[in-house]
Amino acid sequence: MFKELEPMGLKDADIAEQSLFATGKAERAEKESDQELKEKAEKEAKEYEKDSLFDKKYECPICDNRFKERTVRTGKTRLLSTDTDLRHKYRAFDPIKYDIIVCPKCGYAAMGQRSFEGLSSLQRKLLREQVQANFKGLPPMGEIYTYDQAILRYKLALYSSIVKRSRASERAYMCLKIAWLFRSKSEDMKPTEEKYEEKQLKCKSEEKSYLEKAYKGFDAAVQSEMFPICGMDEMTFNYLYADLSRRTGNMExxxxxxxxxxVSKSATSTLKEKARTLKEIIREEEDQKEQNQNKKLG
Ligand SMILES: [Zn+2]
Structure with missing residues (x-):
């Protein structure tokens, strides 16, 4: 192939081992191994998630059914960071997917064992009439839950929560956690997925709609409940409420x-630090907004 280059000192034999398209091959091999690495990491994360779970036994207070529920072992989660709305981000998988207990026979669902078991006789009556009487069964779920399955379980818990007339704070917290699950789903989505942009937009709008529900719910809660609300003292609650206000566009x-x-005397220094960071974020967002408006006006 390169015979005529030989007088110039370049010998065909020296590069005979490499093909003309070797670079292409090498690049493809690199991409393939990249893809392989990603797939391997994903497989490992799934294995880790599976190993982090065990089956816990429950007895349903509505229909007496005995069943097992996937539960996260203690010490298996590794915190990576915390978002401004106090959502914890973990390595490998999101444990909040497993916070809901659902009776597969009657459809009664709640967040956490205490809430699942602690029912008054009126609540049991309401749940029997409005959930058990109508429930037709759960769709099949695997050993580990997808985000959509986890969201479905939260919606079942939200439904039971409304039927049993639980506190506004409980429902607000469930809505907040559904919003977090949509955020996790959007973060985990691969750009190679079909209709990626469309799915991202859908996730973002679902997240916002559940943040708005949580915001309204916490507003109702603070008017009718005593602190601690969902385990939060007044200042932690105010901080969270501030971020939910920001995320739903209520800047004032x-x-x-x-x-x-x-200015609170009871807020810890850690919480005040978070508040200062959030104030800075709001300032930057407002500056950005102003710049955009100026641009529009030309
Ligand atoms: Zn049941």
Missing amino acids: MAKKMLGMVL
Whole structure:
């Protein structure tokens, strides 16, 4: 192939081992191994998730059915970071997928064992009439739950929660956790997935709609309940409420709540630090918005 180059000192034999398209091959091999690495990491994460779970036994207070529920072993989660709305991000998998207990026979669902078992006789009556009487069964779920399956379980718990007339804070917290699951789902989505952009937009709008529900729910809770609310003291609650205000576009309320945290004598220094960071984020977002408006006006 390169015979005519030989007088110039370049010998065919020297590169005979490499093909003309060797670079292409090498690149493809690199991409393939990249893909392989990603798939391997994903497989390992799934194995880790499976190994982190065990079956816990429950007895349903509505229909007496005995069943097992996938539960996260203690010490199996590794915290990576915390979002401004207090959502914990973990390595390998999101344990909040497993916080809901659902009776597969009657459809009664709740968040956590105490809530699942602690029912008054009126609540049992309501759940029997409005959930058990109508429930037709759960769709099949694997050893580990997808985000969509986890969201479905939260919606069942939310449904039971409304039927049993539980506190607004309980429902608000469930809505917040559904929003977090949509966020996890969007973070975990692969760009190679079909209709990626469309699915991302859907996730974002679902997340926002559940954040709005949580915001409304916590607003109702603070007017009718005593602290601690969902395990939060007043200042932690105010901080969370500030971030939910920001995320739902209520900037004045967000600033007002942050102001309360920053001057409070009972807020811890860690919480005040979080409040300062959030105040900075709000300032940057407002600057950005102003710049965009100026651009539009030309
Ligand atoms: Zn049941």
